[in-house]
Amino acid sequence: MPDLKPALPSSPVPPVAPRRPTALTLHGETRIDDYFWLRDKDDPATIAYLEAENGYAAAVTAPLKPFEDALFEEMRGRIKEDDASVPYRLAGFYYYSRFETGRQYPILCRKPIGADGGWQDAAEQVLLDVNALARGREFMEVGEFEVSPDGRWLAFSTDGTGFRQYRLQVKDLATGKLLKFRRERVTSVAWALDSATLFFTTEDRRTKRSNQLWRHRLGADGDTLVHEEKDERFNVDVYLSRSEGYLFHQIGSHTSGEVRYLAADKPDGRWRVVARRRAEVEYTVDHRGDEFWIRINDTGRNFRLVKTPVAATGREHWQEVLPLRSDVALEGIDLFRHFLVRHERVRGLNQLVVTDLRDGASHAIAFDEPAYSLGVEANAEFDSTVYRYGYESMSTPGTVYDYDMATRVQTLRKRRPVLGDFDPARYASERLWIAARDGVEVPVSLVYRKDRRGDGPAPLWLEGYGAYGMPNDVYFSSGRLSLLDRGVVYAVAHVRGGGDLGQAWHDAGKMASKMNTFTDFIDVAEGLVARGYTAPDRLAIEGGSAGGLLMGVVANLRPELFRVVVSEVPFVDTLSTMLDASLPLTVGEYEEWGNPNRREQYGWIRAYSPYDNLAAQPYPAILVKTSLHDSQVMYWEPAKYVARLRTLKTDAAPLLLVTNMGAGHGGASGRFDRLREVAFDYAFVLDRLGIGR
Known part of the structure; x- marks a missing residue:
């Protein structure tokens, strides 16, 4: 095995991943995967390789460390560290969260509502101090947080690794003690009105698919299995309606669903179905009085709204409240x-x-x-x-x-x-529409600092996602001001595959039409160049998860169009992952990407899968980021991608792989740790764009 240790910072040399070829044959094609072995997390060579890549990245970026530190302090300086949320009312209490100066995690609290409706003078009760839960851990995240209807019990779940595998516990808020009750792999929680019965869903150990609904009575030794979903395309969830009249058990895939209901005051009763699942029909349910209100896409992709008597949920009893509209997505x-x-x-x-x-x-x-x-x-x-x-x-x-x-x-x-001298009047936002190659208009959102916007092409950061029908909505980031204040224009390309323009926008960027996502992004980049906003040597692009897939594809297709790429937890070994039904999420994802066990659908994915389409050509500077405990996009996808790309790229631009060895899909959990990761990214990108401290 070659030496995996990085060279001295004065002349860093990228580590070499040993080649151990594995042949993968399907549909008449044999693909040789030299780095399939990186899937084995228990192999010491795997960890050694990831650590060597981390060492190499640290060596390459060592000259940027002062810049990174300055960016971190700059961004942290804008944060009010002792901030708190706006309290909300529920069953005699105000609930809120707050941070303390210097601490990474929130403290979740409540105060009783006074006779005058106030709360400020009441004694605070700390329900969970997430800082205490995180003590001694690299990662901590609270998932479920449900207080019983009588206010006595708190059901909460925590993930201590980043693998999004949550442990459910119950706390007695009267005594502050935890019950002996513990359940693993819990995905959702709901209380019945008796405040003694708890419903929860759990995931399958093999695939991490949420597949079982359970009932537990406080003080009992065991649980009762209410429902197990056998179809691997579907996940399950449970929740209590705002009216507290009914519990709902949601069963859904990417394209269809079913909802079951139970009177919240009859936890031992029989669950009934609102409407049986039908192919290509999704719906959600809420409750008011003696009616269920149903949002459903049975007449079109943008959904309509109907209501029906609780006592008669058959479709013949549905009354339309709001019809389907072609130009408005509900x-x-x-x-x-x-x-x-x-x-x-x-x-x-x-x-x-x-x-x-x-x-x-x-x-x-x-x-x-x-x-x-x-x-x-x-x-x-x-x-x-x-x-x-x-x-x-x-x-x-x-x-x-x-x-x-x-x-x-x-x-x-x-x-x-x-904090600091932030003034929103200094910044301007724009909304553009740029024509894709097939004539479809793609929306683009931009923000920049007015007095830093010159007449010529500016350094520009272009973000994209485009999958699962999830809108890539714009957001404010105080950290991003460190880009804008240095003259960077920040843009979001709302490409097809997301839900930015409704469900039809999603349909136009998935399955056989997935290539639209990638060509939309390229066309937006070219449009921004053509309109004088930027130039290829001043253009940085970024995306995470399915957006990381986007980064991998466009870097293969048009490497000369971009100066630098940031690819976070990227889904870049798409074909191999979609061929492995034992991996979390794969079977359910057939409705988004296709099932490559079918020849035609294999062809769809094979055409763009970044790992399978790497070529001997120049590439932009690329920063690839992953986490060892990622359960959505396994660490080996970006690791394999970088290892192969190192053997093919014909340029001298940096190619870095950074693995967070103590986190999952979302990266670091602590607010300052997360900010440190952003500062690293910004320092790398700004340096490649020629912008110093």
Whole structure:
């Protein structure tokens, strides 16, 4: 085996991964995979190789360490470290989270609501101190956090590795003691109204697919299996309606679903089906009074809204509330005793529409920036006239509003503070539409600092995703100011495959049409160059997960178009992964990418799979990032990709692989650790763009 230790920082030499060829034959093609062995995490050579790559990356970037440190301190200096969330009401308490100066994780708390509705003078009860949970660990994340209806018990789950494998526990909030109850691989939790019965779902040990629903009574030794989903395309979930009238058991794949329901005050009762699953039909359910409200795409991809009596859920009893609209996607609903809030998307932008269910009058909440995003905040109480939502744009920090649905009065509750000399008026946002090669207009969102925007091509950071029907909505980042203040234009390409323009936009970038995602991104990059925003030698691109797949494909197709690529937890060994049904998520993903066991669908994926299409050609500078405990995109995909690319690339530009040995798909869990990772990325990219400290 060759020496895997990196050379001295004065002349770093990339490590060499040993070749151990494995032949993979299907559909008449034999692919030789020299690095298949990297899948074995227990092989000491695997860990040695990852650590050698980390050492090499550290050596190459050693001259940038002062710049990285300066960026980190600059970004940390914008954060109000002792910040807190806006409290929300639930069953006699205000719940909130807060940070303390210098600490990485939040502290989750509550205070009782006073007779006058206030809370400030009440004694604080700490429910979970995530800093204490993280003590001695490199990673800590809280998943589920559900307080029982009587306020006595807290069911919570934690992941201590980053593998997104959660342990469920129950805490007695009266005594502060943990019950002996422990359950592993828990994916969702809901309480019955008796506050003694807990429903939870668990994942399969082999595939990490959420496949079983369980019932547990506090104090009992065991659990009762309520349902096991055998179809490997489907995952399961459980939740309690805001009305607290019903428990819902959601069963869904990427293209179809089914919802079962149970009266929340009858936990030992029989679960019933709202509507049997049908191919290509997805739906969600909420409850109000004696009716279920159903958001469903049975008549078209953009969904319609119907309601039906709880006592008669057959389709013949459905009453249409809102028909399918070709130009508006109904993304979700929030249902209250007297009001309905619809989450819609029009030409790529969110909107909120409020309906007073007492008289049917509807109105939209207006927003005036060219690109922004909305988020649902905690709206825990069913009998409320106030709707809380979050708003942000690329130049407006995250903002929480309370909107009185009856009076239409909006109250700003909190805008995330940005310390220092931040002034949003210095920054400008734009929304462009750039024609793809087939004539389809692709939206692009941009932000830049006005006084740093010259007449010529600027350094530009272009981000993309484009998968699973997930909109790549814009967001504010105080850390990103370190780019904008140095003259970088930041852009987001809303390419096909995401849900940015509704479900049809998703359909146009998946399965046989997946190549549209990649060509859209290239066409957007070329369009930005043609319009004078940037130039190829000033263009950085970035994407993570499925966006990392995007990075791998476009770097293969048009390497000369980009100066530097940042590829985070990239899905770059697409073909091999989709051929391995034993891996987490694979079978369920057949409805997104295709099933390569079928010849035609093998051809779809083979045409773009980055690992299989690497070529002997020059490439841009590339930074590839992964985590050892990633359960969504296994570490070996980026590791194999880098190892093979090293043998093929014909240029001298840097190629770095950085593996976080103590995290998962989302990277570091601590807020300062995460900021340190961003500072590393920024230092690398800014240096390649010729921008120093």
